[in-house]
Amino acid sequence: PDYLVMLLLYGFPAVLFEHFAMPAALDGYRRHGVTVAGGSTAFYSMFLAEQRKDPARKVVPSLRLLAGGGAPKPPEIYHAVVREMGCGLTHGYGMTEVPMITMGSPDDTAENLATTEGRPPEGMEIRVTAEDGTPLPTGVDGEVRLRGEAVCRGYLDPSQNAAAFDRDGFLITGDVGHLTASGHLVLTGRLKDIIIRKGENISAKEIEDLLHRHPGVGDAAVVGLPDPARGERVCAVVEQPPGAAPLTLEEVTAYLRAQGLSVHKLPEQLELVDALPRNETLHKVLKYKLRERFTADRASRPPGPTAQASGLSGVSGVSGPGVV
Structure with a gap:
């Protein structure tokens, strides 16, 4: 939905693929001079794999930015895209209940682009809490909770809402992370991805x-x-x-x-x-x-x-x- 809104607001063209597969999709990217592409971490990896087949030739000459979200982005993927593909990479964080939580910006530092999910847009509140909902200070890992205009109002099954929102109206994401001093969000995992050994x-x-x-x-x-x-x-x-x-x-x-x-x-x-x-x-x-x-x-x-x-x-x- 974020990309659709941008298309409608600013009127820039887009190339739509009925089915994305490499390397067949590359012809469409090159023919239309695509400048921004992406999708998620898996897509970044697919572009990198094609670039590595012929390192001396830019896989999509017009490409200036890969952008996406939907899955964790290892810092090494960011550095490899910049180094090998010669373009930028901005990554964001969202979910079905909140399509836009944070997004990297092309003017962020390389360190922030590689290691964080970016900053929230205007109107999005991010609270990092202990298990009981107590807010935690900057730099301390806790559960990520969200409140703002982009957060869904609830579920079609109202019985699910009590467990999904805390007493202050913040959506409980189940993700674990912390905020930096600059307001960037660092995700370190999900509660169910924390292994207790x-x-x-x-x-x-x-x-x-x-x-x-x-x-x-x-x-x-x-x-x-x-x-x-x-x-x-x-x-x-x-x-x-x-x-x-x-x-x-x-x-x-x-x-x-x-x-x-x-x-x-x-x-x-x-x-x-x-x-x-x-x-x-x-x-x-x-x-x-x-x-x-x-x-x-x-x-x-x-x-x-x-x-x-x-x-x-x-x-x-x-x-x-x-x-x-």
């Missing part, structure tokens, strides 16, 4: 951002799986680029340690997949499917440090003793 809170996004820097990782999702001894264990599910040598759990944990990740946050299970499961609109990774798949798969595996599994476009599973 032996009483310690672990951010899945922190691990995912580090994994995206590894040359043998095309995309990654980190989930918590039930574990009788630890409550939850950390499972990294990795989609590798074509031709990459299969990663091992030992290689992944050594890399993450070299990147400065604390020992208690290291993955205890690695799953390699041909393709992460995604929805059909913004290609957002469906983590619940990964949790369901690998929870069931683990229960059926024989004991031992390694095992093979089938499904999800050819999965290989590697697990180890992890950390204590």
Whole structure:
């Protein structure tokens, strides 16, 4: 809806694709001289993959900006787009109940564009709170709550409203993050993406951002799986680029340690997949499917440090003793 409003307000042209697929879509972008494109993190990655086929030739010569939202954006994706595609990238944060929460601006600093979701538009209030709704200070992680003209008034089923809004009328998002001194929002995960391992809170996004820097990782999702001894264990599910040598759990944990990740946050299970499961609109990774798949798969595996599994476009599973 945000892009439709801009089209109607300012009258600039748009190129519509009945079905987006690479590399077939590139001809349309080039023929019409598209200057702004995007969609979500998965789309940025698809543009990058095409650019890397011929680094010396700009994949869409007219392109000056990729823009989108709908899924977490690892900082490395931002830096790769700017460095390899020679254009900018602005990313935003929204949801069905609130289409525009924050958006990066082309005049933001590179640091803010890489590591934040941007700032809220006029009329949008963002409150970061403790679990009981108490507001937290700048820089402290908590639950993100929203109030403003763009927030929906409620649900068609009124019984859902009591749990969705707090006593001050703020929508409870279930997302975790903090505000910076400049008013930019940093998302660090979702409440259900916080893995609680032996009483310690672990951010899945922190691990995912580090994994995206590894040359043998095309995309990654980190989930918590039930574990009788630890409550939850950390499972990294990795989609590798074509031709990459299969990663091992030992290689992944050594890399993450070299990147400065604390020992208690290291993955205890690695799953390699041909393709992460995604929805059909913004290609957002469906983590619940990964949790369901690998929870069931683990229960059926024989004991031992390694095992093979089938499904999800050819999965290989590697697990180890992890950390204590």
